[in-house]
Amino acid sequence: MIAYKPELLKKTVIKSVGVDVSVEANTSGRRSGLDVWFAPWRKRDGPVFQLKPVGLNRHLVTMKFGKSSGLCLMRIAGRNVEQTTFSEALLKSIKANADxxxxxxxxxxxxxxxxxxxxKGLGSQHADESLISTAKNVMVPMIAAMAELLGFEEIIEYEPEFEGAVTKKLVSVRERSPRNRLLALQLHGYECGTCGLKPLETFGEAFGGILEVHHIEPVSNLNEPRAYNPEIDLIPLCPNCHRMIHQINPPHTPDQLRTILNKQHA
Structure with a gap:
């Protein structure tokens, strides 16, 4: 039963979204499900996300605001254009996997x-594989979109760069953002954007998650402001290509690296 798997869902959400959440079983309806909300808020103070089985082979994922969400809504009202654009891109990615x-x-x-x-079309509503799939493809983008609207900082783990490499360190943190990685993979697929490596097919589950996200044109390199578009500004890269792209400053573009790689293999 899904209601007995809160820890599995919590682990999936935190790893993908980068913010802490609380998860508990909801047994108030005819079918039990799992409720998720941002920690350390109380459940009634903000958005509540629910995943539960419906019918014979479906999952329903919803988001509703709690009864005391006034301060939360005030925070959302202060969102900027980039937060809104990023959130909408995350929500659009859900359409590939759900109604x-x-x-x-x-x-x-x-x-x-x-x-x-x-x-729709789940083999088993209560299997771990079905729960993780629905969580990653539907619930996680939904939660990530709301986290962006709220301006939540992410839980980002990274190894410090060598002393004095401030710019490189900032770029690394931004490019390891779990929400950026999530969106890049949702939009472009689990494949390196330059060499075409598909880690899941090549290495299996154990090392299939090695793809990283790259900002094609870092904000610091722009000559004049322009609208941020995650659909064209983010690209998934394997660690080797990501490192090669940053061998010079400003970095190679994906097209430039692709040309270099093609010449070497010609």
Whole structure:
């Protein structure tokens, strides 16, 4: 039963979104499910996400605001254009895996806002594989989108660069952002954008998660401001290609590295 697997869901969400969450079973309806909300908030103080089985072979994932979400909504009202753009890109990625529609986040967001997505054709509603799949493809992007609207900082673990490499360190932190990685993979697939390596197919589950995310044009290199578009500004790369792209400053573009690699293999 899904309701007995809160730790599995919690681990999946934290690893993918980069913020702490609380998870508990919800047995109030005819079918039990799991509720997720941002920690250390109380459940009623902000958005609550729920995953539960419906019908014979479906999952339903929803988001509703708690009864005391006033301060949360005030925080969302202060969002900027980049947060809104990134959040909408995350929500759009859900459509590839579920029946899902949402209103533009550029409009006023009130306590009546609700998101609802259905995943169909599951082999088993209660299997770990089904729960993880729905969590990664539907619930995680939904939670990540709301985390962006709220401006939550991410839990990012990284090894410090050598002393004095401040710029490189900042770039590394940004490019290891779990939400950026999530969106790049959702939009472009689990394949290196330059050499074409597919780690899951090549190495299996044990090393299939090695792809990293690269900002094609770092903000620091822009001559003039332009709108941030995650669909064209992010690309997944294998660690080797990511390192090669940063061998010079400013970095190679993916097209430049692709040309170099093609010449070497010609």
């Amino acid at each position: 899902f529609e949402f209103k533009s986040l550029r409009e006023d967001i009130t306590s009546s806002l609700m998101w609802s997505a259905q995943v």
